[in-house]
Structures are given as C-alpha cells and as structure tokens.
Amino acid sequence: MSDLKMSPFVKWAGGKTQLLDKLRKRAPRSFGTYYEPFIGGGAFLLDFQPERAVINDVNEQLLNIYAQLKADAEAVIAAVNAFDAVPCDKEYYLSLRRAYNEKIVSRRLDAECAALMIWLNKHCFNGLYRVNTKGLFNVPYNNRREGSSIDADNLRAIGRYLREENVEIRQGDFEAACATAKAGDFVYFDSPYVPVSQTANFTDYTKDGFSYEDHCRLAELFGRLDKKGVYLMLSNHNVPLVHELYQGFAIEEIDVRRSINRDASKRVGREVIITNFDR
Ligand SMILES: C[S@@+](CC[C@H](N)C(=O)[O-])C[C@H]1O[C@@H](n2cnc3c(N)ncnc32)[C@H](O)[C@@H]1O
Numbered sequence: 001m002s003d004l005k006m007s008p009f010v011k012w013a014g015g016k017t018q019l020l021d022k023l024r025k026r027a028p029r030s031f032g033t034y035y036e037p038f039i040g041g042g043a044f045l046l047d048f049q050p051e052r053a054v055i056n057d058v059n060e061q062l063l064n065i066y067a068q069l070k071a072d073a074e075a076v077i078a079a080v081n082a083f084d085a086v087p088c089d090k091e092y093y094l095s096l097r098r099a100y101n102e103k104i105v106s107r108r109l110d111a112e113c114a115a116l117m118i119w120l121n122k123h124c125f126n127g128l129y130r131v132n133t134k135g136l137f138n139v140p141y142n143n144r145r146e147g148s149s150i151d152a153d154n155l156r157a158i159g160r161y162l163r164e165e166n167v168e169i170r171q172g173d174f175e176a177a178c179a180t181a182k183a184g185d186f187v188y189f190d191s192p193y194v195p196v197s198q199t200a201n202f203t204d205y206t207k208d209g210f211s212y213e214d215h216c217r218l219a220e221l222f223g224r225l226d227k228k229g230v231y232l233m234l235s236n237h238n239v240p241l242v243h244e245l246y247q248g249f250a251i252e253e254i255d256v257r258r259s260i261n262r263d264a265s266k267r268v269g270r271e272v273i274i275t276n277f278d279r
Contacts, residue, residue: 004049007043007151009069010065010121012129015040016041020044022273023044024047025279026273026275026279027233031184033050033052033181033186034048034050034185034187035053035177035185036053037177038174038190038191039057039062039063046158054168055167055168060171061104061113065114066158066162067109067114069114070163071111072111073158076111076155079111080118080149080150081152083119084150087145088123088145088146097120097124100116100120101136103116104137105136118150120137121149123149174189175221181225182228183228183230184230185230185231186231187225187232189218189232189234189235190234192210195237215245216245218245219245222234231275232249232274233273235274236271236272237270238270238271249274250278254270254271255271
C-alpha cells in the first residue's frame with residue numbers, strides 16, 4: 001500500500017468520509033486487484049490506497065478528473081488557479097457553468113474541463129452534481145466569492161498515486177466494470193442508495209439515475225461474484241429491500257452522519273455494510 005495523505009477533490013453525494021474507519025476494518029487483509037465500480041469522490045480508494053485498482057463510474061466528466069490528474073495534475077491545478085484568480089459573483093459563476101456545459105456538449109474531456117468541474121463543485125449550491133434531461137449541469141451558485149477551490153498538494157498526491165499504483169480508469173456501467181474480477185480480488189460497491197422513504201425518487205445522481213431494476217441487477221452480480229470467490233463489500237441504507245436482496249450474506253447495521261441533505265432530520269441515519277467473507 002502506498003502511504004500518501006489524500007482526500008476527495010470534490011464533495012460528492014454519498015461521499016464515504018464518515019465511514020472510512022468502518023470500511024477499512026472490514027476490508028480483507030490481502031487481495032489481488034481492488035475494484036470500485038461506483039467511484040464517485042473516491043473517499044475510500046484515497047484512504048485505503050490499494051496497490052492495484054480498477055475504478056469506474058457512469059459519470060464520464062467525473063472520471064475525466066481522475067484521468068487528467070493521473071496524466072498531468074499541474075495542468076489541472078493551473079487551470080483552477082486561473083479561475084480562482086477572479087473574484088466570483090453570480091455572473092462569473094454562470095459564465096464558468098456555461099463554459100463547462102460547452103465542454104460537455106462538444107465532449108472535450110480535457111484538463112480545463114476537469115478544472116471547471118472541480119471549481120463548480122466548490123461554488124455551486126451544496127456541492128451538488130445535478131444535470132438536466134440534456135445532460136447539462138444546472139446547479140445554482142452558492143454565493144461564495146473568493147478563496148482557493150483546491151488543495152494543490154492533495155491533487156498532486158492523487159495524480160501520483162493514480163500513476164504509481166497504475167490505477168485503471170474505466171467508464172460505464174458497474175456490471176461491465178466487474179467483468180474481469182477474479183477469485184481473490186476485492187470489490188467495494190457503493191451504488192446510489194435505495195431511498196429511505198417511499199416518496200424519494202431513484203434518479204438523483206446522473207441523468208441515468210439508479211432504478212429498482214439496477215438494485216436487483218447489482219444484487220445478482222454480487223451473488224455471481226461471490227460464487228467466483230471474489231471478496232465483496234457493499235454499503236447501502238438499512239431498508240427492507242436491501243435485507244431482502246442480500247439475504248444470506250453478513251449484514252452489519254451502523255449509524256452514519258450525512259452532510260448533503262437539506263433536511264437536518266435526515267442527516268443521521270442507519271446504513272448497512274454487507275460482506276461475503278470473514279476477516
Ligand atoms: C454513492 S455514489 C459513490 C460515492 C463514493 N463512494 C464517494 O465516496 O464519493 C454512487 C456513484 O455511482 C455512480 N453511478 C450511478 N449509476 C451507475 C451505474 N449504473 N454504473 C456505474 N456507476 C453508476 C454515480 O455517478 C455516483 O458517482
């Protein structure tokens with residue numbers, strides 16, 4: 001394992017910073033390749049720092065940040081610093097949001113696109129990532145005027161880690177990302193969670209959302225990989241559907257504090273960590 005001090009470069013819904021100790025304690029002591037098919041902000045990867053890893057997400061702009069940091073963190077840092085050099089107001093925010101959306105439309109996944117996404121994450125309401133039906137980022141301004149949007153040393157450390165440990169970056173559906181996992185590998189699944197209330201919708205993360213069928217597909221994949229002898233760990237809400245889908249596996253209930261939630265009463269909740277092995 002490498003020994004860098006790293007943390008997520010974006011605030012991300014479902015970020016696992018609160019759960020790191022609990023996840024680390026449940027991880028297998030040794031394993032082959034580490035897979036994280038729903039990487040998001042990567043809190044666990046950056047803390048755990050496995051030597052061989054495959055990371056994946058359906059959000060290609062997010063993965064572009066990992067790819068750009070791996071290729072040349074300095075280019076991303078320079079671009080964010082240039083955006084930070086101008087004091088922010090609503091007009092400036094909207095102009096950078098437009099610039100970012102133009103990158104999405106023209107599919108220009110470059111260092112500047114990565115820098116725009118990081119900068120917007122720090123200046124948008126609640127650090128949300130939300131896109132409209134056309135796939136364009138539409139979160140409003142959070143009124144932050146100045147200050148640095150990055151910890152440059154953190155970005156450098158992440159770039160170095162991704163390069164030196166040769167972390168493979170894939171983009172697409174979680175199922176395809178796990179196709180190469182074999183006996184002795186370790187997969188951590190942190191999908192969008194099953195909603196706690198019946199009224200919450202299933203489409204908060206990207207324009208693709210994560211449906212009931214996706215949760216069933218994930219549980220089937222979990223079963224198949226278990227039979228192959230892959231070490232598996234999964235987090236989700238502590239709700240009946242999750243207990244039903246993972247019946248027969250070790251389901252541990254835990255308390256977690258969440259910061260991305262407008263409703264304070266929903267900031268503390270019960271979650272589960274499911275594993276298929278004893279440590
Ligand atoms: C709960 S978040 C992961 C949070 C992450 N563990 C962290 O610490 O920030 C879930 C992620 O799954 C991604 N996602 C949604 N549907 C997906 C799919 N079908 N395949 C792969 N990734 C998907 C979302 O883009 C999002 O980044």
